[in-house]
Amino acid sequence: MINHRQTNSSVLAFQKQKKSVTFTQKHQIRYRRRLVPMEEKLIQRLESAVTRLESLSHGSNKPRGVTPDAASAASEPSIVAFDDLLVEFVVKVSASAQKIGGQVHDITNVLCQAFATQKELLIKIKQTQKPDAGGLAEFLKPLYDRLAEASTMSEGKRSDYFNHLKATSESLNALIWIAYAGKGCGMSMPIGHVEECWQSAEFYNNKVLVEYKNKDQDHVEWAKALKELYVPGLRDYVKSHYALGPAWCETGGTVSGPLKSSKPLAPNPPPASSLATSASSSASSSRPTKQGMAAVFNEISSKPVTAGLRKVTDDMKSKNRTDRPGLVSASADKEVHKSAPAASAKVGPPKFELVMGRKWVVENQIGVKDLSIDECDAKxxxxxxxxxxxxxxxxxxxxxITVDKCTKMGIVFMDVVAAFEVVNCSSVEVQCQGSAPTISIDNTSGCQLYLSRHSLDASITTAKATEVNVMVPSTDPDADLAEHPLPQQYIHTYQDGNFVTNPVSHSGG
Structure with a gap:
């Protein structure tokens, strides 16, 4: 007899087991379907993260024997910061120079090229091994060319923008910080070098600020932008990224100096103080060895002292020769030395013209007593x-009015808006018939200055000037002019923690 209750219970248990198995299989299938895309996404995220880490640490944690290319070197933080320096400061100086134009715009373009050249060198440094002195000079040659170009533009005759040109030329020497090669290289630390070079350029930059303070704000804006470029611009950049000098690549390419040719060539001038070590190394290498000197002395001692000398007969002696006198007079010797500089002096063609309606040029006029500028204006x-x-x-x-490198020259003028300057002159006479707010006498020997009643309030500045006498009108209209010699000697005494300076007074007794 079949037990129906037991059979029914077995069937129910089998069905429950089948359902549980079916549920488990379905759950596993669903879980696997979810897991596949999750694993793929995770792998993709990990690969992207590794790629980013490798790109960020490419410069510092690169494997040995691998040199970064230019693209990766240009993306490093120090190069990106230099780009920010160009955008923030160099562009500002360039924009101010465009408003002024002329020589200021030209030399500012050279400045922009010099900074762009330094960026290229900084990128190459990350791909190049540290060279020797000769190789370093060759490596930095493009930068030296830019600096030489700026220096050439600031030399020669003084133009209206002389102070602009000198400020830019002197300031560009700050870029030589890139040549710092450690202690003993003859240079200051990079930060100190930048500050020292700007102090030299600031002398001329301040002159621009004073001259154009109340005349033209474009020049003032340019001078302020130039200062901000170096202090704090370049100084802070070097302090943040290259305080101890440039970091060369240990596994990069090499740079060597120029090849020596078989023909002797004229030596090139040293590029900068940073390469002073090359001079010492060349000097030490040029000294003769002990073995070579010993050989020389042995050769000398092996021969008689008079070997190789010719015998002087009586007719060859100066006192017995009739074709030339045996004695040269002192007067003849003086005449030779006196005429030599005059013969070697070169004088350019005389000029007397108005340039571009703004500047009267009077040059190389010798013995002309009737030079006159009749039509002129305050600009x-x-x-x-x-x-x-x-x-x-x-x-x-x-x-x-500027008088430069003149001798025995007389100048008579009416009124000057800014200043009257005498520079590098000797024995000049100047007469002011009107007014002049500032009179400057620099590096001049012998200057007679005649002032009118309207110019007695003038500020007279002297530097390295001797024999300067100022003639002023006396209170009595019928009396002669009163002569006042400006002192050129001073006494400095230490009083109450400070030095007190007084001119030296000479008594006529």
Whole structure:
């Protein structure tokens, strides 16, 4: 007899087991379907993270024997920061120079090229091994070319933008910090080098600020932008990224100096103080060895002292020769030495012209007593250069007058808006018939200055000047002019923690 209850219970148990198995299989299938895309996404995320880490640590944790390419080197933080320096400061100086134009714009373009060249060198440093002194000079040659170009533009005759040119030229020497090669290389630390070079350039930059403070704000803006480029711009950049100098690549390419040719060539001038070590190394290498000197002395001692000397007969002695005198007089010797400099001196062609309606140029006038500028205005300047034994009369009001490298020159002028300057002159006479707010006498020997009643309030500045006498009108209209010699000697005494300076007074007794 079949037990139906037991059979029914067995069937129910089998069905429950079948359902549980079916549920488990379905759950596993669903779980696997979910797991596959999750694993793929996780792997992709891990691969992207590893790629980012490798790109970020490419410069510092690169394997040995692998040199970063230019693209990866240009993306490093120090190069990106230099790009920020160019955008924030160099572009500002360039924009100010465009407003001024002329020589200021030209030399500012050279400045921009020099900074761009330094960026290229910084990228190459990350791909190059540290070279020796000769290789370093060759490596930095493009930068030296830019600096030499700026220096050439600031030399020669003084132009209206002389202070702009000198400020830019002197400041660009700060870029030589890149040549720092450690202690003993003859350079200051990179930060100190940048600050020292700017201190040298700031002398001329301050002159631009003073000259154009109340005249043209474009020049003031340019001067301020130039200062910000170096202090704090370049100084802070070097402090943040290259305080101890550039970091060369240990496994990069090499740089060698120029190949020596078989023909002797004229030596090139040293590129900068940073390469002073090359001079010491070349000097030490040029010393003869002990073995070579010993051989020389042995050769000398092996021969008689008089070997190789010719015998002088009586007719060869100076006292017995009839074709030339045996004694040279002292007067003849003086005449030879006196005429030599005059023969070697070169004088350019004389000029007397108005350049671009703004600048009167009077150059190389010798023995001309009737030079006269009759038509001029307050916006024009007068530049007198290389004149001798001549007289110039300026019959109108001008902005500025500069007398440079003149001898026995006389200048008579009416009114000056800015300043009257005498530089590198000897024995000049200057007469002011009107007013002049500032009179500057620099590196001049012998200057007679005649002032009118309207110019007694003038500020007279002297530097390295001797024999300077100022003639002023006396209170009595019928009396002669009163002469006042400006002192050139001073006494410095230490009093109450400070030095007190007083001019030396000479008694006529």
């Amino acid at each position: 024009q300047t007068v530049y007198v250069f290389g004149c001798k034994d001549s007289l110039l009369q300026i019959k109108g009001k001008v902005n500025n």
